[in-house]
Amino acid sequence: MSNNLLITGASGQLGRIVLDQVLASGKVAPTSVIAASRDPAKLADYAARGVTVRKADFDDPASLPAAFAGADRVLIISTDALGEPGKRLAQHVAAVEAAVKAGAKRILYTSLPQPDDSAVTFAGDHLGTENAIKASGVPYTIFRNGWYMENLFMALPHALQAGQWFSAAGDGRIAHVARRDVGAAIAVGLLAADGESRIYTLTGAVAHTTEEIAAAASRATGRPLQVVHVTDEQLAEGLKAAGLPEAVVPTVVSFDTNTREGKIAMATGDVEELTGRKSLSLGAFLAENAKALTA
Secondary structure (H helix, E strand, O other), X not given: OOOOEEEOOOOOHHHHHHHHHHHHXXXXXXXXXXXXXXXXXXXXXXXXXXXXXXXOOOOOHHHHHHHHOOOOEEEEOOOOOOOOOOHHHHHHHHHHHHHHHOOOOEEEEEEOOOOOOOOOXXXXXXXXXXXXXXXXXXXXXEEEEOOEHHHHHHXXXXXXXXXXXXXXXXXXXXXXEOHHHHHHHHHHHHXXXXXXXXXXXXXXXXXXXXXXXXXHHHHHHOOOOXXXXXXXXXXXXXXXHOOOOOXXXXXXXXXXXXXXXXXXXXXXXXXXXXXXXXXXXXXXXXXXXXXXXXX
């Protein structure tokens, strides 16, 4: 493949996985890969391998033409700007516009499952970005990334220590997926010579309830874990009491609301379709990380 590939957010956890997978594929020379980050110094190890490293600051649209120059296929990894309403969408739209001006032949983007029907507080950022990409007229690939298994580290270590997991997810199900599987799937999509616009929903193979996840965590760690079902309001109060910044609380609660309402219960085969292998199971992930969960 001779097309130049641009990966934004390349120094982040997901970005590095995608970069590694693209380079390991052997389908593109390192010199045809552009890795962009707000802090290019974090990508020095890739520059040493021949990857073109550039600074890309989505808060400075005027700087983006140079960052996107010569990119045929642009992967926009969604930013983590969640604290200021409207900022994240503005960042993404600036990136989309820069890709169009650079003459990109394909725009790829990391979204979330069914952004048009989600209780997650920042779903609108993803929906707005998807709409901007579709309106651009450029062929696209949208990866609607499910809930990462790694996100369980936000709740499970404390829950396992206390023996109780306070949850407002009810009997809702969620098919967690390992970040490395998502990154591998995205890399395949980025490398694919495909002219059609596509949307993939990247999830694990099996959707579990919170009770099932707790039972699996107990088996992996040898520690008992009871799920305590609470309301959204009770969960919010508990998070505030635990010291979580008040501005963040509604977002964290919205994850459980979204699960309870069945809006993220889908379990697709898109990861397996793209990568040609089965995704990591929840049980295997918990077993791999048993020590870290109980440290």
